[in-house]
Amino acid sequence: MKKYIIALILGFSAMLQAQNTVSGTVTDMNKQPVSGVSVYVPELHKGTITDGNGKYSLANLPDGKVKLSFSYIGFITENRKIEGIQKENTLDVVIEETVFHMNEVIVSTAFNKIQSQNVMKVEHETIKELQQKGTATLVEGLATIPGVSQVSTGTSIGKPVIRGLSGNRVLVYSQGVRIENQQFGSEHGLGLNDSGIESVEVIKGPASLLYGSDALGGVLYFNPEKFADANTFQANVSQKFFSNTQGSNTSLGLKTSSDNWKFLARGSYNTHADYKIKDGDRVTNTRYNETDFKTGIGYSNSKFSSVLRYNYNALDLGIPEEGIGEQSTNKNPDFPKQGVFNHLLSLNNIVYFAKSKLDVDLGYISNNRKEFEESNDPSLDMDLNTFNYNAKYYLPQFGRFETILGVQGMHQTNTNSGEEYLIPDATTNDFGVFGMVNYQWKSNVIQAGLRFDSRNINSLAHEADDHDDHADHDGHEHHGGEFDALNRSFNSFNASLGYKTNLAEPLTMRVNVATGFRAPNLAELTSNGVHHGTNRFEVGNANLKTEQNIQTDLNLEYSNSHFEFFVNGFYNHINDYIYTSPTGTQIDANDVFEYIQDDARLYGGEIGLHFHPHPLDWLHYETSFESVTGKKQSRSGGSDYLPLIPANNWNNTIRTEFDIKNWLAEGFASISVNTTLNQNKVSGFETSSSGYTLVNLGFGGTVKLGETVFDVSLNGNNLFDKSYIAHLSRLKTDGIPNIGRNIVLGVNFDL
Structure with missing residues (x-):
């Protein structure tokens, strides 16, 4: 021994x-x-x-x-x-x-190729690029990416929409771990702060082969902040001010690395008052405060790499009920309000063998969501605890073949501690196994994969108490608060096939066909109450089937030293799409809606160009147009549009780059004209939305004053104080406009 x-x-x-x-x-x-x-x-x-x-x-x-x-x-x-x-x-x-974007390594796809070699078209944006647009929140920044929109409640809550699909149909990853935070609710935001995030990758289309259930519509993959370069110490402090909400965002970070060890930590605090619309009125109780802390430690040598990261995020946010009510610049949310506390712990390990490697991600998320009606005693108190695992083995390369085998799973428990029940106590278990093959020759790449998944949902019965007959501000009031016990299993096979080639030296084509799936969530299976915003009594359906889709994508890209052009087209057919439909009956004067299923189809795409004329090396013109149409295909023969489909959008930007003597480097100035068209293709329970045009200005660069060097940015968003109501705003039903003019000043000092 x-x-x-x-x-x-x-x-x-x-x-x-x-x-x-x-x-x-x-x-x-x-x-x-x-x-x-x-x-x-x-x-x-x-x-x-x-x-x-x-x-x-x-x-x-x-x-x-x-x-x-x-x-x-x-x-x-x-x-x-x-x-x-x-x-x-x-x-x-x-x-x-x-003069164009860097050819980044794409982390969210199977083989971590650079974009030019990738079979699947993935949008990559750095958080710095999004912040230069002056957006107040992370989701606002994401919504500037073609094909991405947001369902918003004021400025505090935003849910990403990818090509018309949102909620549980879009999966979010941070620190290599899938985010689980009761995302089925329309009033449940991401719970992520852009501080301490390096970049985001957007997969627009089914990504179930790599990520399992809930990636039916796409994936947002957030890459965390990089560690410091070897044998260096770095520290920085940044501050942003927002005129409209009298808001402030402060962030302080430090990091250091040796040849083997690395460490970083970053804390930030975000506070905003009620946002102001065109006439100067503020939308009552849209204020919020956010505290965020991220830290990480890593070790690597010639045999393995290990990184442990932790993220704490706390949100204290008001729920707007009055509309334009009592005017205040107080930043402490009034009742009703939410308190959301999220802990994310992730561990990434890579073990290197002679010609292969093993990549293992482990994650634990503790999400506590409270709602306060009239006092600091929560009426709704939900604890969601999730353990994730994801292991990928990269086999030795055989000729031109690269192969990955993987297993993936999740164990999740939901526990209620408050008086009201939004969903019952439940346990969810996922398990998936998959394989992918990549074959490359010259400029051609073929990629194919196959996957099997199983999900089991086991919920407990709950009987009504007298105090359960209350409205909660997530959009439900549980009439009687009764839930039957549920034990359902959902299985799905999925496949993908993609091909990339250079039709000519500057012209690239990508064609992808992939299937995806989504198991119904607890709200769809078990709901029993009134939807607060529309006065609907919603009844869940314990017999719902798995949503299954197949999507075809075509991407063409042309690029030379002064001109880039792209066109993306997609067609997405979804079997057993889940939605609500009226039964023709009423409970307590509320129309009863039940969850049912029909087939659906979505189609559209994005088109854009980036022109950099020679010899005007300092001038850039960018334009993009995005469109999506979503329709239900009723099995009774009828047809209707899907809800929450974003309006067509056309964005134009002129940007200049310059240096001013010895005091401003890497300077930029931009003007953007963003036109959103009328949205008349609405479901039977939505209203049409009028189009609008917003003008934004931006200016910034690196200022050098003697030994003092700092980055500065100044943005004017909705510069002409346009009054408008976005189609995907949850305040639309009350006729409340979106945010008015907002001047954003940001500075960043490297200490």
């Missing part, structure tokens, strides 16, 4: 001391060294920058394949792969100037 222990210790010691290094020089097209280039190994969360002579060095790299990314503002990102890394490796790189 002693021999085995000694051998294990010696082996572990040798593993820690194994040294694979790569070094080299980065130059431009004129063979001049480029300093300050970021050299990053994504899987190890590890990086460095080139010195004044363009030289770099990275140590403790894993055996087998190693991917490195070389990026610098104004240059095309170079992504390189070293096959069969040695103890010492030399990699010299030449980077080329560009």
